[in-house]
Amino acid sequence: MIVERKIKIVTEQHNINKPAVMEGFPMKEWTVEIYVLDQDGKEKPAKCFTKVVYHLHPSFENPDQTFTEPPFKCTNEGWGEFEMTIDLFTTEKGGKHTVAHDLNFAAPQYEVEHTISFKNPSQALQQVLRETGPLPSDEERKLKKGDGAKKKKHAVDVDKMADGIVKLGEDDLLQIIQLIHDGKDDNTYIQNNIDAGEFSVDLYTLPEALQKSLWDFMAKQGVVS
Known part of the structure; x- marks a missing residue:
């Protein structure tokens, strides 16, 4: 970007x-x-x-x-x-x-x-730059969220999943990232800044099958139920 x-x-x-x-x-x-x-x-x-x-x-x-x-x-x-x-x-x-x-x-x-x-x-730095205007990714994210909103139904409780992710250890987080890379589609909103060591994803834009896979994995780790 x-x-x-x-x-x-x-x-x-x-x-x-x-x-x-x-x-x-x-x-x-x-x-x-x-x-x-x-x-x-x-x-x-x-x-x-x-x-x-x-x-x-x-x-x-x-x-x-x-x-x-x-x-x-x-x-x-x-x-x-x-x-x-x-x-x-x-x-x-x-x-x-x-x-x-x-x-x-x-x-x-x-x-x-x-x-x-x-x-x-x-x-x-993105947060600082947003103080003077939107970023190119903001409009893209808005559009993808809009597409995702049309589905309305989600296979899992996405908010609970977001809370559970922060409780995972480093090895489990790496596995989550790999699952996302393997199962994402064109509507998935991802930002991967390798230089800064940062990865972010909008969970609402994930395919429902991938949401379910992530949920099952996190349930085994005891961070969602």
Whole structure:
């Protein structure tokens, strides 16, 4: 699954009362902040990132600056324009996104948007991303749930089965996952994030025969009755 979100980089700058380092170029204070846009285009805290690293011009005393709280505000002083790179990190394996940003003094404030793609986000990151809009899988899940709802009858008490699964040991859980893989059909909603070690399934979308097989297996383990 790939989830896309637009980020907005907001830059503000103004002159400050300090002696010019370079003749003809007044000293400036500038600030860069990063936001995520929701589905309505409104700015939201970029909580999908755990840290942001700004790589400034090498002439800065501290050219690599790290921030760990939204809006990842980076403030500095200088007289020159330059292009920086910005690294945006998530908790995911390989979760680093890099964008280029042109620092210029043409306007007191300007905004630039970039599209960031999150590949197979973990369940935790999915929850954060949902705060700014639905995920591609949400609509798919809704449709499959709708198809499943037409059947109405279920071979077992699905809610009890869901409660029982969390009581199983690791070996039994692995067997449950194998049974699901072997018995699922096109209506089964599954998310399998191998990198994050996560597996989730909507039990209501399982074929009735598979629901019964899972129930019988869990009954033998004593977690449903």
